[in-house]
Amino acid sequence: MGRVNMTATVVPVVLDRENYDDWSSRIHIYLLAEDLWDVVDGTYESPIGEDGKIDDKAWWKKNAKALYAIQSSCRGDTYQIIKDKTTASEAWYTLLTTLKPDEPPDEKETRSVLEAYPTQTDDDDATPQSAMEEGHTGGPDHESNANDIHKTFANYVKHNDWDNAIKILRQYPQEGKARLPFVRHGTALHYASKNFMSCSVHIIQQLVDLMATEDLEITDDFGYTALYCIINYCPDRVQAAECMVKKNNNLLTILPRWVEGPLVVVAQERTKGGALARYFYSLTPHQTLKVSDAAKLISDGFYHNRFDIAWDLIQRYPKLAMAIDRNINIPLVTLANNRFAFFSGSQLNLWKKLIYYVIRIKRLPPINKDSHINVEKHESGQSDQGHLSDQKENKGHLIFSGNFHVCNPIWFLINRIYQMKLVHEWVAQFLPLMFKANERDMSKYQRMKLNTALCVAAERGHVEYITHFLRNSSYPVNLIMNKKGQNLLQIAAECRHHKVYNLIHVSNQLRKKENIPGLDHADEIRARVRARDQFGNNLLHTVASITPLSQINHIQGAALQMQRELQWFKEVESIVHPKDCESVNKDKKTPRKVFTENHKELGKEAEKSMKETATSCTVVGALIVTIMFAAAFIVPGENDEKAGRRTFLTNSVLTTFIVSDAISLFSSTTSVIMFLGILMSRYSEDDFYKSLPTKMIIGLFTLFLSIATMMIVFSSGLYIMLEGKSSIVIPSILLASVPVTSFIVMQFPLFVELFINTFGPGIFDRKQKNLF
Known part of the structure; x- marks a missing residue:
């Protein structure tokens, strides 16, 4: 050896x-x-x-x-x-x-959806269509001028001279099945189907009308029919595909050798294939649709944000939500990975949120289980599926009408938010049906994939997904763990998703309300908090660490980030047992030590940020104190030569001048004192929790008040001295509002966020009405 x-x-x-x-x-x-x-x-x-x-x-x-x-x-x-x-x-x-990566199951589901999930509508679907032989070649024309005609026809097709090509085809119909070498020995229809830039749908319809029915089944060297070329190269040409299928219905069953599944699945995979997939689905009997194909239709629909086919299948066969498709994916898992399918995964500012909440979306209508989905027509003749917003029931819900110019950026913003909410509302309608799949019928692989999906949802903050899981599943939440051995509560805490954390924290209350058996609420929470991952970290260790998954970069400024991190730590600290606060992980570190080590750099950045802000504001506040103190002794008035003293005005403008000057002087002095207190602080970790934010709030508020009242003092004094000269006074007063407005734009959002985080209900409010 x-x-x-x-x-x-x-x-x-x-x-x-x-x-x-x-x-x-x-x-x-x-x-x-x-x-x-x-x-x-x-x-x-x-x-x-x-x-x-x-x-x-x-x-x-x-x-x-x-x-x-x-x-x-x-x-x-x-x-x-x-x-x-x-x-x-x-x-x-x-x-x-x-x-080791998850292993797919050994066998795929080969039964049809009707065999796997029998319904009362089995007899309503059409019988399977018989397949015909792939490819069909016709014999050549043996007339003396056949070669010349064929060369001329091929030349016209190659150079996109379709008018002359169609004229020849009218005279010599046999050219419709002639194979052209420059299109991989396909027909002229193959060439027209691929060249969507130079060939219109009308030309394709003319070619189809002039060709024999069996000639539409001819395949090129790759085994593509002209219909498959449309699916592969220009799937948005629904009318062209429709005219081919109407002339030869057998085209739906002719596919290249390496392509599995019906054409509706192939079309659904394409980025622009939604309308074509909807048309093919209306022609596809459910007896010919395997479970794996139906599951893939739903998965691809979720991936491309198309919901009509998925809605039809899920309502008919809810268990398809956990079926394994041909790519070893599961629709319910695919949905969890779509970060754009949930509002909780969207980052919207204040104005976008206002637009979002104003928009109203109609619910998806229930299906008619006696028939397939309807294929409606636009005025252009194409099927009504290209995108959700194209459907008639929601066209009237846009806030602004079509009077907006198509290049208007406001219209584009509103339309984008509208599309976003459309997806969110209809996904919320899907989830209750999908989570009702019988858990007893799930295989080990399906349970493992669902476990992974829930961990992904917790990591990305998809609270809607987890909410419906808790509502419709009795699966123990404590058994759901990721590869690091973290449960959902630990994942939510590590990623700083407070809504998911709150939801998991109080989920036992929902179970009691709906008579779902489980532990006592306090015992279950204690068990979740005490649970350790593979590195010996309990929940308090987890929240004390900053990892790449921790979502804190969206918070403005290092000081606010440090405050939020302290709020997380103290929140978890308040629910754990005192012994857990002193427990050590495999690195022999307590939660407080982990917090100190992980937040050392953030604490330095927060201290630097607070000092820079306080220094700048102190200078501004000191200048205002100086100006307002001097202004108090230079009140506008007139000199009385007889009395030998200055006579002051007694009108209301003068009163405004005096009162505003006093308010500005006192508030600016207060702000200076507060900012000096910030500069003289010791900057320990706990100071960022309440003390420093409180001083910053008072300092910013009093500084804002002093600036506003200083502008009032200026405007009042100008009005008194230039009484009667409104052409000068009014513009000057308007210009005086610029500094106040600038301060509001730059500092007011920081002030509001500081105030809400310090004195508001907090992000860990257990009394949120929409928690479930």
């Missing part, structure tokens, strides 16, 4: 969470070469001592070498998974079960 090479790593690939397959194959070969694999797979026969342990020095020596080889080729978090393992076999199989 050779010696183990005691280097940093025994194979050139270091194991992380993404390359298990590559790493395992290399380390497996290495262990075989070093004659160490038998202690890993358990085939090494060794004597067992009286204490039940292996009593063989040779075995222990080989085990140590194999264990070293495995551990030395791991890095960071992967090493932590097997750090405590004492045998190579335990280490190997721990990594296998933890990091």
